[in-house]
Amino acid sequence: MKPREVSVLKGLLRRKGIPQKSWARVVAGIIGGTPKTAARRLTDESILSLQELFAIADHFGTTVTALLQADFPEERQIPGTxxxxxxxxxxxxxxxxxxxxxxxxxxxxxxxxxxxxxxxxxxxxxxxxxxxxxxxxxxxxxxDAFGTAGPLVVVLDDEETATLPLCRFLRIDAGFDAQYFKEPEGVLALLQSEPRPDAYILDWTLSRGRTSRSVIEAIRTVDAASPIVLLTGTIQSREKNESEIADLVRTHRIDVCVKPFPASIVAEKLKSMLDRQAQLPHVDRAPAA
Structure with a gap:
C-alpha cells in the first residue's frame, strides 16, 4: 500500500487548485530540497517526516491531525484463505x-x-x-516463496486489543518477527540481552500516565541506529506533546505515525528505515562512547 502522507498531500494540492505541473516546485518550497527531488518523492510516494508534515500544515493553514484524518482503504485478503x-x-x-x-x-x-x-x-x-x-x-x-521470520520488531502498546492485529500483520503479512509487550519493563529487560531487536514500534501514551520517552532514551543508550517508529494519537495542538515528540525526532532519529493508520503503513515505514540503515555500512548500532 502506498504511504498515506504523500497521497493526502497530493489530494490537498488538488483541492487548492495547484496545477500538477507546479506540484514539485510548490512542495520543494515548503519542505526544502530541489524541485527534482520533490518530484521524485511525489512519484515514489516516500514517507514524510514529522517536521515536513508540520511545514505542510503551516503552509496550508491546517494541523497535522487534520491533514491525516482521511479514511483508510480496507486491507483485503483473497476470499476463502x-x-x-x-x-x-x-x-x-x-x-x-x-x-x-x-x-x-x-x-x-x-x-x-x-x-x-x-x-x-x-x-x-x-x-x-x-x-x-x-x-x-x-x-x-x-x-510464500520469499517468506522469512524476518527482523525482530518489538511492539510496545498498553492497548492490547488494538495492537495484536498489528503484530499479526507484521508477522504474517509483512514477514517480521514481531514481539509484543504491554508494559515498558519487558522492553527494557530485552535491551539487556543479545541479540537485540532490529526495530521498535512504541506507542507514545502508556498506562498510568507514562509515555515512551524513557524507553526511547534507554534504546538509544544501547543502540544508536535501529529504527524506532512512534505511534501517537495525541498530536492535537502545538503544545506540550507535539514539542516533546518533535524534540525526540530531532535528538534520537525516530519516525512518527499518527493514529489511526493501517498496519501496512507501519510495515512500509519499518522496511524503508531498515533498507536505509543497510545501505549505510558506516552506521554502528552501538552507542557512541
Missing amino acids: RKAVLHVGGGKWPCTVVTRKAASGRSDLFVAYEQGTDGQLVVCQAGDAPPGSKLEGVLSFHV
Whole structure:
C-alpha cells in the first residue's frame, strides 16, 4: 500500500487548485530540497517526516491531525484463505491456508491451530501439533516463496486489543518477527540481552500516565541506529506533546505515525528505515562512547 502522507498531500494540492505541473516546485518550497527531488518523492510516494508534515500544515493553514484524518482503504485478503505460519522441521514460513470447518481427522497430513494470545494461525504436520490444541484439517496451503521470520520488531502498546492485529500483520503479512509487550519493563529487560531487536514500534501514551520517552532514551543508550517508529494519537495542538515528540525526532532519529493508520503503513515505514540503515555500512548500532 502506498504511504498515506504523500497521497493526502497530493489530494490537498488538488483541492487548492495547484496545477500538477507546479506540484514539485510548490512542495520543494515548503519542505526544502530541489524541485527534482520533490518530484521524485511525489512519484515514489516516500514517507514524510514529522517536521515536513508540520511545514505542510503551516503552509496550508491546517494541523497535522487534520491533514491525516482521511479514511483508510480496507486491507483485503483473497476470499476463502487465511494467513498463517507454516512450522516444519524447525523452520517457519508465512503461508496462506484453506481449512475444513470440521475438526481434524486421521487422514489429515497437515493441521492448523491458533497459537498465542494474538491468535496466530499455525500450520504443521499432524503429528507435530501441541497436545490439547483445537485442530482444523488443512485442505490446502501455499507457502510464500520469499517468506522469512524476518527482523525482530518489538511492539510496545498498553492497548492490547488494538495492537495484536498489528503484530499479526507484521508477522504474517509483512514477514517480521514481531514481539509484543504491554508494559515498558519487558522492553527494557530485552535491551539487556543479545541479540537485540532490529526495530521498535512504541506507542507514545502508556498506562498510568507514562509515555515512551524513557524507553526511547534507554534504546538509544544501547543502540544508536535501529529504527524506532512512534505511534501517537495525541498530536492535537502545538503544545506540550507535539514539542516533546518533535524534540525526540530531532535528538534520537525516530519516525512518527499518527493514529489511526493501517498496519501496512507501519510495515512500509519499518522496511524503508531498515533498507536505509543497510545501505549505510558506516552506521554502528552501538552507542557512541
